[in-house]
Amino acid sequence: MASAGPWEPFDIDTALERVRSAIQGYAAAAMFELAERGHASLFEQLVACLLSIRTRDEVSLPVSLQLLARAATPEAMRRLGPERIEALIRPVTFPEPKARTIHALATRTVEAFGGALPADARVLRSLHGVGPKCAHLALGVACGQEYISVDIHVHRVTNRWGYVHARTPERTLDALEAKLPRRHWVELNRLLVPFGKHVCTGTRPHCATCPVRAMCPRVGV
Ligand code: SF4
Structure with missing residues (x-):
């Protein structure tokens, strides 16, 4: 039986790079x-x-x-x-x-x-x-100002990744501001909204085909 993973250490740059490729073809936020x-x-x-x-x-x-x-x-x-x-x-x-x-x-x-x-x-x-x-x-x-915008998709995905551990979008924002490299602040919402709508969905996320699967601890899934 295949391991439940993750098999790779989580790396935010790699994760976002894979998301960037995965969302091509989906409508932009x-x-x-x-x-x-x-x-x-x-x-x-x-x-x-x-x-x-x-x-x-x-x-x-x-x-x-x-x-x-x-x-x-x-x-x-x-x-x-x-x-x-x-x-x-x-x-x-x-x-x-x-x-x-x-x-x-x-x-x-x-x-x-x-x-x-x-x-x-x-x-x-x-x-x-x-x-x-x-x-x-x-x-x-x-x-073009550097701010993070946390909606329900950004909140859900970053917590499933175990990148932050926060109960509310407001707490997720605080945690991301303390941790996420600034180069990703604006793009995070643009990437994770379509990713959250089509791959890491609220119910039944598509983990089996997810490009981040190898490094994702799937917290709460
Ligand atoms: S592996 Fe599953 S929980 Fe993790 S990001 Fe992909 S779809 Fe979401």
Whole structure:
């Protein structure tokens, strides 16, 4: 009977290199896909991340594209108003509160920041409805700032690897900030979201064909 492994010591550089190869052919995480389609401003990335909360990329991506086609700037979004925003984003979860949050974000950006969001994590995290996941991801994708964004996929995979041992995404973020080499901070989310959706899935992960299997202790699987 084959050993349950792991057979190789875990190495984060090697693991991420294997993940990088494995996810080719899968759709990119929504925020990175949006940036590639020209919606790469800090405001657009933050709006898209708010829309993606508790909503699958397959739903939030087309909704983001539809909304941003109508209003890509804070001023245009402010003028659109919460009711019309809600009508455009109805397929995502919680459209009414999300519309109010997005409209308030646009209004604050125009009135307090002269129409341009500051590229500052503390300022972004102080805005209503914006948590560390969205602030960090938007700053990473839009501004190239080195931040780690931990969603449920990043949390699950890094804990199964035994790379961190944390009960919540917030604790995983703290642990990763203390351990992960900075060169991987922005890319981690881009790699582990599709990997978590298609390989290291929440239920029945595809360990038998996983490229990281040889070094993965499969914690909790
Ligand atoms: S799919 Fe299995 S072997 Fe691969 S990373 Fe996830 S738990 Fe580890």
